Amino acid sequence: MTKGDFGVALRQRLLEDKVLSLEGAMYFLDPNLLGGKVGISFQDLKLKKYSTNSRNYLKQILNSLG
16 A cells, blocks of 8 residues: 555555554554545445545545645
């Protein structure tokens, strides 16, 4: 997930949005916030069924990288 600049920026944004939390060496995903903030369910993510909202979330991160 953290390959390259985009992966690092994605992880940081998910942490800032509280979708991910870090406890010790483990990351935990909040599925409710994944849906609410990112606009995708964990199941859809696994199936690579990306919603318009999730694509927009990723575009915002890409745009922030300049």
